Amino acid sequence: MTAKIMTLLGTRPEGIKMAPVVKEIERTDNLISIFVNTAQHREMIDQVLDLFQLVPEYDLNVMRPKQRLEELTMRLFQGITPILEKEKPDMVLVHGDTTTTFVGAYAAFLQQIPVGHIEAGLRTNHMYSPFPEELNRQLVGRLATYHFAVTEANKQNLLKENVAEKNIAVVGNTVIDALLEITSRHYQFEGELASIIHSTKKTILVTTHRRENIDELKHVYRAIQRIVEQHEDVQVVFPVHKNPLIRQKVMREFVDMKQIYLIEPLDYEEFLHVLKHCYMVITDSGGIQEEAPALGKPVLVARDTTERPEGIDAGTSKVVGTSEEKIVALCEQLLRDEAAYNEMANAPNPFGDGYSAKQIVHTIQSLAEETRAIYQRNTDEVIYR
Template identity: 65%
Template sequence: MKVMTIIGTRPEGIKMAPVIKALQDTPGMESVFVNTAQHRGMLDQVLGLFGLKPQYDLDLMKAGQGLEELTMRLFEGLQPVLEQEKPDVVLVHGDTTTTFVGAYAAFLKQIPVGHVEAGLRTNTLYSPFPEELNRQLVGRMAAYHFAATEANRENLINENVNPASIAVTGNTVIDALLEISERPVRCRTELEEIFANGRRTILVTTHRRENMEDMQHIYRALERIVDQYDDVQVVFPVHKNPAIRRSVMQVLTGRNRIHLVEPLAYAEFVHVMKHSFLVLTDSGGIQEEAPALGKPVLVARETTERPEGVEAGTLKLVGTSEERIVKACSTLLEDETAYRRMAEVRNPFGEGDAARRIIDVLQGQAAASGGQKVVSR
């Protein structure tokens, strides 16, 4: 079976690296790895970390390009690759523009699509934007749905997806996280010095488009927290998006015990998570990763496509409200019982064997179909 994997962003690289490596190591599987390079530098770091090199690098990152231009260039770049390779299955991940276009380009050629991390839903099309629509559209095209959790499976069934096409695998990000967390990592001197001071660290990340107008509320909350607690510091890897960087710098430049750092390589980021007291983020993947390391996560969004974490108690939605963020952080900083209640919950997003489960499904389908392609849901 020839399996083409299409990725283009740093999160996709992290989450699909275990799958690509498993494909390469499995007899009878021919792996074709395509990197659209929707992200460039940060994704290259991840691929280097996992020792992966794409057969096709479309190099589509371009400063200032909008989603419309990116979408057109993705179609133009992927079409000849699909025509040349003629894969039996195309794997895409999650909900990026690369994910949607990769799935649709394969669908137009009647190549079965496997959707990894299928079934995430907020059911609010503009939250997150454009990810929620992307994942729903891919869900309509996919022949194989690799859902991380039972709740994701139920979301798909509620949309009339054939249950036989759904496999609950856990999330591949846990595979990647556990592999990297076991490696010895030496962080840049700046970070080593920060963690040597003995203060409790709040790790912060922000990047969501739908939060852009409200991000300064988050940053003002951070000012108040470090002013209130002398033993607390913030480590904030600032996203490369120029608008986000301007917003961060306007509020937080020069603030005592708020450390604004450049984006971290994945291994460094895992190291920082391990040494943090809690995490405040609007990221999706971190909502799955931090609980695996026993870290409470405050989600700076009003919705999440990962309600399992909220129900289990590892995540708490705090939105972008300054008051809600300060209150939630204060509770965790002051109440040891409340902290343990979040930190000690079993991670609902997997045990680290998701990639192997995905390969098992594909092998089973190849055996059952006798090499015939599946072109219907």
């Protein structure tokens, strides 16, 4: 029996992590792929789709300058619902914790279409950390029928929330599938970045973008200043997020700082190859906590909480918060203590082995008849409110 699977995404992280799934669905004989790009992040998602040679069946183009989350939510509902009504998919796949994810899951729920949640079960259990992602993923956890968890710990989070065990599959993270594909390709840096990356200095890759961190970032930036002042053989590559508040703080803190290279956001391919060549990472991103260990790069997490404690437990990452002293101390240790560095760099990556998309699609195939039966039963009984 053939099943129609609708995949929804709209941001760069979603595009990266869903690309292996979309491609696997497209090459599976008994599955029909309906790929919807909401373009929540227009320019950044386009780069990813080009890289993976993916063309959506629908492009909602919802991004607007300075758009509030309320406006974005409204546009997404208005764009997604007519597609669901027209296509009548057997399952809707959403990823992670974005506004596209939440609205897509809720819109499908209102049509009584089963939802599959990829990267399910991540939790900090702090509603505003990260904001709005933590509540988005908790809400999707209630709306979804099927849950594709990255780790056993994620599964346990879902079980604590009374999700049926039969509806949870631990599959690893598709970001590792994408990373291994892209970093296996030959890549040549150009311009100033080529001379930076190929210098003999140890490169610290820095990224910051979390809304809840904005007022505390000055402590992170001062720690970075101290590190480069104390180490002539260290340089920092800092792709600066497009958020105007972040950019303003970064530019103010790092005026004319030698050894610190403030650059525009990198496309996914270039970023991965910078990551591949760097010495270590300081970040408040979630995805990099999974990507860096696959390339043997220690990660210092500049947040007070992380929804990826598996990296902490495995030894690939350490939470440093926004404490200037803690960041400096741990950087000093990793720069001076080879054994401490190797312990983190060589720790096994708990987030995946590169076969997550295949596992997800295999599970979907086994669910095809069940999801079709659920949809048929629900559409026969649906009451519009």
